[in-house]
Amino acid sequence: MSFMDHLGPQARTRLEEVAERIRVPRRELVIQAGDTDCDFYRIEDGSLEVVDRTARPELVLDVLGPGTVVGEMSFLTGDARSADVRAGEDCVLLKWSEDSLHAELRRDPKLASAFYRASARLLAKRLRALTAAAASGGLGGDRAAVPEEVRGARALADTMKGELLQAEAKVRRTGHEDAETFLAEVFERFVESGRRLFAALSPAEAEVAGKLLAQELSPYLIRSRLAELAITRRSGRTGDPALLAHVETGTAQGSDALGEVLDGALQRMETPLGFRDRIRPTINAIEDALPDRSARVLVLNVGPGTTIARLVPILANSGGEITAVDNDSEALAFLNSASVAPLKVSLRVVPEDLSRIATGLSLVNLGPHDVLVADGLLEYLPDRIVATLLRALLAHSAGGSTLVLNLLMPTDDRFVFDHLLQWPTVRRDPGAVVRLLEAVGYVDPTVRYAEGAGAVVVAKVPSMRGAFSG
Numbered sequence: 001m002s003f004m005d006h007l008g009p010q011a012r013t014r015l016e017e018v019a020e021r022i023r024v025p026r027r028e029l030v031i032q033a034g035d036t037d038c039d040f041y042r043i044e045d046g047s048l049e050v051v052d053r054t055a056r057p058e059l060v061l062d063v064l065g066p067g068t069v070v071g072e073m074s075f076l077t078g079d080a081r082s083a084d085v086r087a088g089e090d091c092v093l094l095k096w097s098e099d100s101l102h103a104e105l106r107r108d109p110k111l112a113s114a115f116y117r118a119s120a121r122l123l124a125k126r127l128r129a130l131t132a133a134a135a136s137g138g139l140g141g142d143r144a145a146v147p148e149e150v151r152g153a154r155a156l157a158d159t160m161k162g163e164l165l166q167a168e169a170k171v172r173r174t175g176h177e178d179a180e181t182f183l184a185e186v187f188e189r190f191v192e193s194g195r196r197l198f199a200a201l202s203p204a205e206a207e208v209a210g211k212l213l214a215q216e217l218s219p220y221l222i223r224s225r226l227a228e229l230a231i232t233r234r235s236g237r238t239g240d241p242a243l244l245a246h247v248e249t250g251t252a253q254g255s256d257a258l259g260e261v262l263d264g265a266l267q268r269m270e271t272p273l274g275f276r277d278r279i280r281p282t283i284n285a286i287e288d289a290l291p292d293r294s295a296r297v298l299v300l301n302v303g304p305g306t307t308i309a310r311l312v313p314i315l316a317n318s319g320g321e322i323t324a325v326d327n328d329s330e331a332l333a334f335l336n337s338a339s340v341a342p343l344k345v346s347l348r349v350v351p352e353d354l355s356r357i358a359t360g361l362s363l364v365n366l367g368p369h370d371v372l373v374a375d376g377l378l379e380y381l382p383d384r385i386v387a388t389l390l391r392a393l394l395a396h397s398a399g400g401s402t403l404v405l406n407l408l409m410p411t412d413d414r415f416v417f418d419h420l421l422q423w424p425t426v427r428r429d430p431g432a433v434v435r436l437l438e439a440v441g442y443v444d445p446t447v448r449y450a451e452g453a454g455a456v457v458v459a460k461v462p463s464m465r466g467a468f469s470g
Contacts, residue, residue: 004042004069011114018104019094024087031071031085038098040071046091051084063088075101076119076219102232105255112223112255119219120161152197153209157216160190164220168258176261183265191269195412198419210419217420223259225252226266230421241331243423244376245304247272248279270411274453275376281449281456282375282406283310289371289402289458295320298369298396301354301377302326305335312345321346323366327353358389368398378407379425383436390440394461401461403442407433411453430455 050062105112221227229243252264437445445459
């Protein structure tokens with residue numbers, strides 16, 4: 001049974017209407033192993049071949065005929081392509097591009113609900129087949145038992161899916177409030193069970209368990225706006241601005257009624273609360289560090305622009321300059337469009353790869369600043385790069401300048417974000433950051449705030465660097 005067979009007639013017709021019909025000549029590659037694009041296709045006429053092009057001679061692993069859907073797993077999970085697929089003959093395909101389909105699903109809640117429900121059924125069916133094959137030795141020739149981490153993750157996913165179906169029934173019968181109460185208890189049990197499961201696994205085992213959880217549960221959770229933005233975010237980014245903006249507002253949104261309730265449940269978890277709750281202590285730390293004159297503030301990592309938006313009116317009293325550095329052109333363009341002239345604040349945007357600054361390779365002259373802020377940057381950098389970043393920031397400071405860092409701390413719900421939502425972050429004990437600051441040479445590093453998942457650490461630049469006169 002193909003993906004389309006899991007859709008109802010109306011949803012199937014609507015999905016076909018938004019597809020692009022393309023012609024592909026014989027032997028042209030449609031999907032390439034390792035690619036990260038997430039378009040998918042249905043064969044209308046002709047055939048496609050699944051091939052192993054690394055073999056000599058090439059091996060045709062499968063031949064797919066009309067009606068077959070290919071590539072949908074990458075769209076649903078965000079994983080890289082696992083195989084090469086080419087036209088075995090001249091073909092006519094229906095193509096759903098990743099961006100246009102996501103946009104259509106946001107516009108049409110009914111189609112989105114049917115689409116993700118069909119996705120859940122398809123993924124569940126495939127994973128049941130995979131687990132059965134593993135149990136029977138069909139994946140490796142040995143009749144080995146299913147690994148413990150797979151059994152645990154499978155049981156956790158099955159329990160969660162059953163409870164999500166109950167929640168959907170409650171939404172229909174009794175409305176949001178009853179479902180919200182029920183889901184709050186469901187997520188509490190899920191996080192506790194998941195914490196115990198992942199605490200007992202090695203990193204390699206956790207990767208296997210996490211991938212299975214994601215494949216099983218993502219089609220349900222992606223009806224939540226937070227999950228959709230997290231799972232579809234571009235990999236390698238320090239934090240997608242749209243995702244962070246949604247988390248910071250805390251307003252529940254979804255593709256349907258259950259999606260909205262799910263979004264609310266995810267927003268109330270420790271990690272999203274940590275993102276929101278650390279904003280005010282970060283601003284307070286910056287405000288306390290400002291000199292009694294026109295000040296210069298350097299902000300690394302713009303994100304949705306929340307920190308900068310809150311700083312502008314604070315600096316307006318005495319005037320000043322904010323230098324915002326990021327490699328996200330869209331985030332910088334949004335900042336650049338904001339007029340701050342009436343508030344006597346100068347806003348300077350600098351497009352620069354944050355990894356170059358973090359590794360000390362940047363040639364951009366940012367000048368000395370009174371306050372240096374690494375806003376949400378530490379959760380995407382390993383320890384050795386954090387140390388390099390701290391040293392690099394000394395070059396952009398004056399004697400007596402203040403460094404303000406915010407970070408994420410370890411929490412029980414970490415596995416949800418690292419694996420299930422595919423939003424991995426580096427979590428740190430703020431005490432370890434204090435010790436690192438001391439080792440680099442900063443003065444009086446202090447944990448300014450630490451609660452839930454969020455923390456703020458401040459430190460002074462040695463005064464021997466010489467005073468900066470604005």
